[in-house]
Amino acid sequence: MAWRDGKSSWKKLILFMASIVLGIAAVVSIQSFSLNLKNNISSQSKSLMGSDFKIDSDKAPNKAVWAIMDSLGGADAREINFPSMVAFPKSDASKLVRIRGIEGGFPFYGTMETEPASASSNYQQKGTALVDATVMLQFSLKVGDSIKVGTTILPIGGSLKSVPGSNAIFSTMAPPVIIPYNFIENSGLVKIGSRLDYEFYFIAKPTTNLQALNDAIGKKLKAEDADLDIHTSTSNRLGKRYDNFGKFLNLVAFIALLLGCIGIASAVHIYIKEKLRSVAILKCIGASKKQTFIIYLIQIAMIGLIGGVLGTLTGVFLQQLFPLLLEGLLPVDVQITLAPQAIFIGILLGVFMSVLFALYPLIGTIYISPLQALRIQENTNSKSTKAGIIVLGLIFGFIFLFAFWILNNFKYAMGFLGMIVITFSVLGGIAHSIMLITKRNFPHSWGFLARTSLLNLYRPQNQTLILIITIGVGTFLISNLYFSKDLLLSQANFETETTSANMILLDIQEDQTENVAATITNKSHTIIDNIPIITMRVHSINNKMVNDIRKDSTSRIRGWVLNHEFRATYRDSLIESETITEGKFIPVITSNELVPVSISNNFADDAKVNVGDKITFNVQGVLIDTEVGSIRIVDWRRMQLNFNVLFPKGVLENAPQFRVLSTNVPNEEASAILQQDLVTKFPNISILDFRQILNVVEKLLDKIGWIINFMAFFSILTGIIVLIGAVRTSKHQRVKESVLLRTLGAKSNQILKIIALEYTFLGVIGSLTGILLSLISSQFLALWIFETPFTPSIIPFLMLFPFITFLVLSIGISNSRKVINNPPLEVLRKESL
Structure with missing residues (x-):
């Protein structure tokens, strides 16, 4: 009976099914790719x-x-590696790079890819650089x-395409x-304060x-300020890092699936209303409530099963695109294979979520008496209301469990x-309020069309609520991306005034300070900061x-405080980025008693110290007792x-130290000239050009943003399918209205304008609501999380x-062509078949 009844309504059922296909595809593609990435990282850990x-x-x-190493x-x-200018x-020209000085047959697993290929095996014998x-x-x-590395000039032996131990993101x-x-x-290049890593x-x-x-x-190694890393723990850390991004994309995909399910709930509600006569006839000839429900x-x-299968197949295909989308962000070459777990999840989600979200309108068939159905009268039954609350609880419970699983x-x-x-x-509240x-407040002074x-927005069987929600959520996701990206970039941005530094010079030795400063000022640039840096470690706490x-296994002091080599400074004043919350800042001391230091709040929290506690620092072999x-x-x-610190x-004026200078350069050309002059005269210093860093950060955010856009677009596509389904399922009502208007003398172009205006209203309300909602949420993020002024992107408003809006308008008109183009009698005959 289900098969026979379904054949007569297969077009509507296909639209129901299509509502969840894209959501399932998004979930399966992300799940499958995440599993593949995790397996590849694990298998390629060495x-x-x-x-x-x-x-x-x-x-x-x-x-x-x-x-310890000899015992092994x-x-x-x-290897010794460190950042340096070359x-x-x-x-x-000059460039900030990471020098890796290697001795021995490294890498023992994996390959060092070079062009020519022989360069990776003979660079140590030939004394060349890769x-x-x-x-x-x-x-x-x-x-x-x-290439000039410090004072040494080496020939380039080959171009380096990849090497184990290099992070793709930081390598940019x-x-x-x-x-x-x-x-x-x-x-x-090895001087006081040089940031060297020994591996x-x-x-x-x-x-x-x-x-x-x-x-x-x-x-034992940690006690000697060294670490042991095994290949499995390294791959686990790397896997977790990318797993977090996968979790976020999974949730974005799940939202697209939820939109499709809401579309199913709305469509099934109208579908069941149209089946009231069939339900009544079945009950009149002896069918039980249970039978009609089943x-x-x-x-x-069955719709859910077919949708789950199609969505899973689409997701398996889509995951092939992710290595291309994530190129430059992945630590390994991902070999895509079928992931049975993701396939099972996709099919199960299709069936389960279709049934779950269609359950409430389906339950309505149980409480409909034959007489009520034949008269097409709605009756709000208390039992139906109770069942609805239970179903709503099940839906919320499932959403929570899915999110908890992810x-x-x-x-x-x-x-x-x-x-x-x-x-x-x-x-939903905005849609209902509108x-x-x-x-x-109906505008009676407006024209007839x-x-x-406007009346169509709240006519019987209207889809205003569901359309505004689906359009709004999809728009919210995409526009929120642009606003969030602006927030992230604003954190890394710097002021354009000449009083704000946009170039920092590191690792300057004491005897070089005057000459480096003179080189900067000779180029008509101003020295903004001249900061002494002294390296030290924590020797004891209290x-x-x-x-x-x-x-001490009971200690709550964080490990980084005990193992970190701090780079501290001394000065007699605070700067704009610092605010005293406890105690009093002492600018200068003249006695040899306990030195009053100022520590950051995160250091205080992790070291479990307060004002008045004692900390002894080991300053390159000299112990200095201090007090917070x-x-x-x-x-x-x-x-x-x-x-x-x-x-x-x-206190520290006579300690071995190096200097950091900062300046402001007006443009890229001036920056390149100054960098070249500095590297030629002082090859040991490193230069951070904030313009280059921001350029890298922006490109990285663009790439990540494109991926999130790609996923968020599933929500828009799902909303479009729901829109098509909503238009088609309520088309019978539209046909009657349009035929009545045509009978009363309305022309086709007038009906076209009415439909166009209705969908323009829906598109404007839905998309504008989504953008404004994302604007508000981004403003809250700026105030509460980032604590920074927020200037939103104009792209969501302009594009x-x-x-x-145009997309919604186009779909609405295209689905109403038959009503507009055909004579009223012909339309009624087709609708009655």
């Missing part, structure tokens, strides 16, 4: 590191670390040209340049239990459910040694140097708003 495990430190290993049979390869004599391929193209370099800011290990010392690579025996090895010597339940379940966090899952409820409620306001189109704190004199809130988002003047 290739990502280049070895079985490594020992790394940000300072030269001491005797204890050497002894010695390192099979070693010069290209051919083009008189330069990042992008840098080679940027500066028109070729094999045989020279500081691309890798590989040179032989023995050239590091000769380069003259030692090991090949494990097949019988070695890496996790047991990590448990055995990991804490007939239509089977139809919806996020694995109760609070975040509740937050997602709350966001869904608030967003849909606001859009209908109510229009009805109460405009009045009729007279408890760092090593003892590490061994004040705690500061530091605005780390500002593009300037900020410090966790701030000393007063009168998204008219595009969505």
Whole structure:
């Protein structure tokens, strides 16, 4: 019976099914790709590191670390890497890169891809440099040209396409340049304050239990300011990093699926209304309530099954595009395979969500008496209301469980459910309010066509509510992306005034400071900051040694406080990014008693210290006893140097230190000239040009934004399908209205204008509501999360708003062609068939 009844309504049923296909496709494609990425990262974990495990430190290993490495049979390869400026004599240009000085057969797993291929195996013997391929193209370099690393000039042996241990994202800011290990010392780049990373690579025996090895010597190495990384833990960390992005995309895809399900609920509601006569006849000839309910339940379940299968197949196809969309962001080459878990989830979601969201209108068939159905009279039954509340509870419960499954966090899952409820409620409330306001304050002075189109917004079987919600949510997602991107970029932006630094010079030695400053001022630029930097580590907190704190399993002090090499400074005043919250800032001291230092609030929280507590710092071998004199809130988002630890003047002036200078350059040409001059004279310094950094950040956000747009567009497409379905399911009502108008003398162009105005109203209200709602949410983010002024992007208003409105208008008109073009009698005959 379900099959026979369904055949007569197959066009409507196909539209119901199409409502969830795209949502299922989005969920399956993200789930499948996430599983593939996780499996690839796990299977390629050794290739990502280049070895079985490594020992790394940000300072030269001491005797204890050497002894541990010797007990392991010695390192099979070693590396020193650090950021530095390099010069290209051919083009008189310079670039901030990450120098990697390597000795030994690294990588032992994976490949170092170079052009020519032989360069990766002979660069150490030939004493050549491997330069990042992008840098080679940027500066028109070729094999045989020279690169100046510090005071050393090396020939370029090959272009470097990929190498284990290089992060694709950070490589865009500081691309890798590989040179032989023995050239590091000769380069003259290792100075006081140089930010060096020492890495030692090991090949494990097949019988070695890496996790047991990590448990055995990991804490010992940490006590000596070194770390042991095994390839599995490295891949796990990397997998979690990309897993978070996958969770976000999963939720975006799930919203598209929810929109489709809301479309199903609305369409089934109208579908069941049209089936009231059939339900009544079935009951009159002896069908039970249960039988009539199951007939239509089977139809919806089959729709969900077919939709789930089609959506899953579409999702499996779509996941093939993700390696292209995420090019440059992924740590591995992803081999796409079928993921049975994602396929099962897609089909199950299709059936379950179709039934769940269609359940309430289906339940209505149980409470309809034959007489009520034959008279086509609606009767609100208390039993039906109770059943509706139960179904609504099931829907909310499912949304929460799905979000909890994706996020694995109760609070975040509740937050997602709350966001869904608030967003849909606001859009629904706005739609309902517009209908109510229009009805109460109807513009009687308007012309006939405009009045009729407005009346259509709240006529029987109207779809105003569902259309505004679907259009609004899709528009909300996409426009919110642009506004959020503006917020992120505003955090990294800097002022254009000449008093604000846009270039920072690092690693300047004391004896170079005057000459570097003179080089800057000779180019007519102003020295904005001249900051001394002193490196130090925490020796004890409240007279408890760092090593003892590490061994104390009950300690709540964060590990980074104990292991970090702090770069501190001294001055007699605070800067704009600092605000004292506790204690009093002491600018200068003259005695040798406890030194009152000012610490950042995050340092105080993680070190579990307050004003008056004692901290002893190891300043390059000299112990300095200090007392927490004040705690500061530091605005780390500002593009300037900020410090966790701030000393007063009168303590560190004679300590070994280096300097950081900052200046403002007016344009890219002036920046390039100054950088080239500085690198030629002072090859050891590093230069951060904020313009280049912002350019990299913006490109990265554009790429991520494009992906999110791609996913959010599923919501728009789903909304379009729901719109088509809504128009078709309510077409019978439209046919009667249009035929009546035609009978009364209305012309085709008048009916066309009425329909066009109605869908223009819907498009304008839906898209504008979505944009305004995203504008409000972004403003809240700016005030409460980012705490920054917010200037929204104009793109959603200029492009998204008219595009969505035009799309809604086009669909509405195209689905009403038959009513407009054919004679009234012919239309009525076709509708009665």
